[in-house]
Amino acid sequence: MAAFGTVFMPEMALATFENNHWSKAEFVSAESIQLHPGAHVLHYSSTCFEGLKAFRHADGSVNIFRMEENIKRMAQSSKLLFLPEFDANQLSQMIIDMVKKYADEVPQPPGSMYIRPTHIGTEPSIGKAAAPSATSMLYVLLSPVGDYFAGGARPLRLLLAEDGMRCAPHMGMIKSGGNYASALGPILAGKAQYNADQILFCPNGDVQETGAANFILIDGDEIITKALDSSFLHGITRATLLTLAADLGMKVSERNLSVTELLERVAKPGTEAALSGTAAVLTPVGTLIHNGKDIKVGNGEAGPKAIRLRQALNQIQWGEAPDTHNWLTKI
Numbered sequence: 151m152a153a154f155g156t157v158f159m160p161e162m163a164l165a166t167f168e169n170n171h172w173s174k175a176e177f178v179s180a181e182s183i184q185l186h187p188g189a190h191v192l193h194y195s196s197t198c199f200e201g202l203k204a205f206r207h208a209d210g211s212v213n214i215f216r217m218e219e220n221i222k223r224m225a226q227s228s229k230l231l232f233l234p235e236f237d238a239n240q241l242s243q244m245i246i247d248m249v250k251k252y253a254d255e256v257p258q259p260p261g262s263m264y265i266r267p268t269h270i271g272t273e274p275s276i277g278k279a280a281a282p283s284a285t286s287m288l289y290v291l292l293s294p295v296g297d298y299f300a301g302g303a304r305p306l307r308l309l310l311a312e313d314g315m316r317c318a319p320h321m322g323m324i325k326s327g328g329n330y331a332s333a334l335g336p337i338l339a340g341k342a343q344y345n346a347d348q349i350l351f352c353p354n355g356d357v358q359e360t361g362a363a364n365f366i367l368i369d370g371d372e373i374i375t376k377a378l379d380s381s382f383l384h385g386i387t388r389a390t391l392l393t394l395a396a397d398l399g400m401k402v403s404e405r406n407l408s409v410t411e412l413l414e415r416v417a418k419p420g421t422e423a424a425l426s427g428t429a430a431v432l433t434p435v436g437t438l439i440h441n442g443k444d445i446k447v448g449n450g451e452a453g454p455k456a457i458r459l460r461q462a463l464n465q466i467q468w469g470e471a472p473d474t475h476n477w478l479t480k481i
């Protein structure tokens with residue numbers, strides 16, 4: 151099985167912004183794009199992206215999960231990066247047209263078609279270090295993905311990093327390339343030093359998120375996760391799971407969580423921790439690494455509440471439970 155995100159459909163939908171207007175979207179080869187080496191994105195990181203999935207149901211239909219939310223977040227990222235404003239209807243049509251074109255290639259559950267809309271500043275000007283790109287390119291890539299949990303959902307080892315941060319605090323809610331480059335140093339150091347799978351960024355003891363997923367703590371019937379602010383990415387999976395948790399009668403607490411409180415809570419039996427994201431869905435955390443010591447979360451295995459929540463989410467995505475919140479777009 152090819153690694154996640156390495157297989158692409160041969161064509162993509164693409165639109166460009168030039169002379170103050172958007173071109174009509176067209177299908178072009180997904181092999182390459184033409185870009186000036188002085189393009190704004192390559193020097194000053196005017197780039198943002200999204201990640202969402204389309205699922206095949208037993209009736210043969212193909213359904214995109216929470217597309218409107220991803221488009222909204224991409225509009226917000228573009229705005230915060232001073233990229234040209236795009237038309238949400240145009241992007242949703244580009245996504246739908248792409249998924250329709252490659253509907254036959256959408257894998258059966260637990261696989262899915264991962265959709266990667268991307269928006270980049272293309273103006274050829276290295277003089278614009280402190281000015282936005284006047285031109286841009288918007289495209290939608292598709293990548294069929296298999297079961298992320300093939301071989302079982304092995305609980306993760308998370309290193310708590312209290313000094314440093316993932317990215318600049320005012321950039322956290324933007325799904326933008328520079329933030330991942332910013333997090334790479336701490337992630338690689340944590341992997342090398344502690345054999346950690348991921349780093350949980352906790353600047354000054356404030357539990358935020360990992361490099362590409364949100365953090366969720368489950369204690370009894372309470373689900374706890376950081377309240378939204380500009381410092382971290384507002385995951386759509388996070389929002390979805392909080393809604394599902396409330397549907398299941400759990401108490402949802404969106405608030406700040408300190409490392410001290412986190413360590414106190416995981417010391418009690420039955421506490422669960424997990425990472426949430428479109429790719430990860432809800433991946434259990436088995437171990438926290440703090441001050442050089444391994445601390446087990448619960449018994450170190452996937453907990454029943456996280457498994458229940460992941461199942462509730464998958465059942466809606468896969469068409470096995472009613473879509474009562476209207477999260478699916480049938481194409």
Ligand SMILES: *Cc1c(COP(=O)(O)O)cnc(C)c1O
Nearest residue numbers: 362363364383385386387427428
């Ligand atoms: C994409 C992402 C998430 C998860 O967002 P979803 O909308 O749930 O996929 C969380 N944190 C970061 C840093 C991300 O890039």
